[in-house]
Amino acid sequence: MPQPLDYLKETASQTAGPYVHIGLIPAMAGFDIFEKNFSNVLVTPNTPGERITLEGKVFDGSGTPLRDVLLEIWQANATGRYNHPADRPAGAVDEEFRGWGRAGSDFESGLVTFETIKPGAIIDKAGRKCAPHVNIWIVARGINIGLSTRLYFSDEEAANAADPVLNLVEPPVRRATLIATRGERAGKVVYSFTINLQGAEETVFFDV
Amino acid sequence: MNVQAPALQDPRLNRPEPFTPRDGGFFQRDHSIHPPAHAPGYKSSVLRSPRQPLLSIENSVSEITGPVFGHNDLGPLDNDLIRNYAKDGDPVGERIIVHGRVLDETGRGVPNTLVEFWQANAGGRYRHKKDTYLAPIDPNFGGCGRALSDDTGYYYFRTVKPGPYPWRNFVNSWRPAHIHFSVFGSGFAQRLITQMYFEGDPLIPVCPILTTIPDKDALDRLVAPLDLNASTPFDSLAYRFDIVLRGQRSTYFENRTAGN
Numbered sequence: 001m002p003q004p005l006d007y008l009k010e011t012a013s014q015t016a017g018p019y020v021h022i023g024l025i026p027a028m029a030g031f032d033i034f035e036k037n038f039s040n041v042l043v044t045p046n047t048p049g050e051r052i053t054l055e056g057k058v059f060d061g062s063g064t065p066l067r068d069v070l071l072e073i074w075q076a077n078a079t080g081r082y083n084h085p086a087d088r089p090a091g092a093v094d095e096e097f098r099g100w101g102r103a104g105s106d107f108e109s110g111l112v113t114f115e116t117i118k119p120g121a122i123i124d125k126a127g128r129k130c131a132p133h134v135n136i137w138i139v140a141r142g143i144n145i146g147l148s149t150r151l152y153f154s155d156e157e158a159a160n161a162a163d164p165v166l167n168l169v170e171p172p173v174r175r176a177t178l179i180a181t182r183g184e185r186a187g188k189v190v191y192s193f194t195i196n197l198q199g200a201e202e203t204v205f206f207d208v
Numbered sequence: 209m210n211v212q213a214p215a216l217q218d219p220r221l222n223r224p225e226p227f228t229p230r231d232g233g234f235f236q237r238d239h240s241i242h243p244p245a246h247a248p249g250y251k252s253s254v255l256r257s258p259r260q261p262l263l264s265i266e267n268s269v270s271e272i273t274g275p276v277f278g279h280n281d282l283g284p285l286d287n288d289l290i291r292n293y294a295k296d297g298d299p300v301g302e303r304i305i306v307h308g309r310v311l312d313e314t315g316r317g318v319p320n321t322l323v324e325f326w327q328a329n330a331g332g333r334y335r336h337k338k339d340t341y342l343a344p345i346d347p348n349f350g351g352c353g354r355a356l357s358d359d360t361g362y363y364y365f366r367t368v369k370p371g372p373y374p375w376r377n378f379v380n381s382w383r384p385a386h387i388h389f390s391v392f393g394s395g396f397a398q399r400l401i402t403q404m405y406f407e408g409d410p411l412i413p414v415c416p417i418l419t420t421i422p423d424k425d426a427l428d429r430l431v432a433p434l435d436l437n438a439s440t441p442f443d444s445l446a447y448r449f450d451i452v453l454r455g456q457r458s459t460y461f462e463n464r465t466a467g468n
Binding site: 006007008009010011012013014015016017018019020021022023024026029030031033034035036038060061062064066068072074076082083084085086087098099100107122124125130133135137139140141142143144145146147148150165168169197198202203204205206207208 | 231234235237238239241242243244245247250252253254255256257258259260262263264265267268269270271272273274275276280281282283286292293311312313314315324325326334335336337338339350351352354388390394395396397399400401402403417418420421423425426427429430451452453454455
């Protein structure tokens, strides 16, 4: 018998359930408990970068928007740096931008929104330029393990066409499920996205 | 008032390593220990499970990095569910301490990571406008808290033991007593939500959510044992719950061979 490898096993995931708001967004559950709360607003007045709103819905297999879903986003700052020590070679950390936020969907409409900035392009370890993107993590009742996906931007056509991750998506028609559409409303830039958990237009989810 | 930390294990067994985030990728996730997305016994998963295979991608900086939290994000009572919503007295129920370590698959403690938790009250009722179970709301119990792990990955909090409750899956579906956990780790790809159960609960083997986990050992690892050594005499029982996040490789540098 060879020696055992002795790695520990990852703790198994369990659904966040319908009451995820109690723990992660108590105000949405209907009460105030923490002195400091996390939110869907990633920017301060001093954050450099183009202000954008991300706005979308997550649909189930019947085409109904999930009204109890929780999304988290993680993104680079305007110069393409993640606010984390493992991104050392990239540009300076922006103290005004943590790069992370969470949002629950509206209990009536299912709409999810984030107020953030457009991220810069990052460089991968092979030195390739990656198209600007936002990483998304999705949990809800009925989702047994959090789903990872990405949002790319519709006005970055050239960068998207060269993006090493988008180019892995087969068949290519599915790449469109990862693109948020740029629009404007009342002078604000709004990127709209749709996440389909099932169906002909099922969003590409990643095993990261 | 803050909770006193239960005594740590023998520190020689628990020696913290200096922690620096590694910049290699995370170990590949072993999906056989996680519940499948589509698990018809848990009916809500049927319409909410992707049917296409996940696209496996090598970790990039987008996955090995993740949000960083600090003590400024927390309030002094955030890890004390007995006090953080108390209005005119203590919550009803059995007082307990829950403690453990956040580790990665290599056994290293994950320090300074945010652990969030939420639960029903002792009667099995959530403080949520969507929960209509007939058990009473406890005016002194909010049901959520959070903690930052210390240098060794250790975390703890104080609460009351949650009650079991019925839910609409099969007519007689009951959730065992459980506490929901949300953990970050050092990279966004480690992000995990899970649930902790209590040793000896007879509802564990018949729970349609818990039994979505195909691996019996993985299921057992969600069950926290009673830990009398960490209990506070004449005050609180303790339960020990260690959480394991994905391991991470370090990048091999020829000019810095130590630590690989």
